[in-house]
Amino acid sequence: MAGARYIAEPESEVDAVALDGLTLLFHTPSGMTHIVAAPAPEILDALRGGPADAAELIRRLRLRFDFEGNESEAAIHARLDELEAAGLVRRA
Amino acid sequence: MSGSDNQGPVGGEREAAEGGRFVPSRRAVLVIGAAAASTVVTVRPALAQTVGSVLNCEIPIPQPAAGGSYISPQGELVAPGTPGAAPPLGRPLRGEEVKNLLRSGTTPAGVDPTSAQAYANYIRRLQAGMSGFTCYASLQMPR
Secondary structure, eight states: OOOOOEEEOOGGGEEEEEETTEEEEEETTTTEEEEEOTTHHHHHHHHTTSOBOHHHHHHHHHHHEEEOSOOOHHHHHHHHHHHHHHTSEEEO | OOOOSSOSOOOOEEEEEETTEEEEEEEEEEOOOOTTOOOEEEEOOTHHHHHHHHHHOEEOSSOGGGTTOEEOTTSOEEOTTOTTOBOOOSSOEEHHHHHHHHHHOOOOTTSOHHHHHHHHHHHHTOOTTSTTHHHHHHHHSOO
16 A cells, blocks of 8 residues: 655755755745754655655655665654655655 | 653664675664654754844843944044044934944935944944944844
């Protein structure tokens, strides 16, 4: 069963500033600033390749990263829930 | 970042070997993390309200303590009736008017255009403790 699919807010609407291991994201439409840690920026970047569910997202991340520790879909869902609550991703 | 159970981000990279074959590129290690370890902190735009109040703050010209003084073209307080100086402004300028005056030279409504530059220079010379200084300082803050 395919889970919910997510897309990230377009890069043109999010100004990103790298800040010593963290990333500041200014979401222009909402005027909100988000301080995010890994893997949030990496997830947003991976989702800009098009809508993806958790399994597809893990596959995309695996192309670029090694995983360490918990890499379950449940963990990915927790990250996606955070990003969705922040308004940085939404359901496709 | 509320995670304390070693689920924080890992910024390190390592040499990777895949299938016994050396891979020259360095791949970052990504920790997806425990479900409880938050990776997003959101700062909500309380600033939006601040900006509104800044634009509505007021600067009296001159400050009440110097009531009656004229303003020289350089923005200094001078004796009433000094030739070439601007008379006291009948009303305080709002933050938004001051911003427009200082940035683009827009004369506030009802203000004599020939006096506007003197008022602008007076505002630029405001110092801490003077009436209107906090308003002026707030206008200088980047949004």
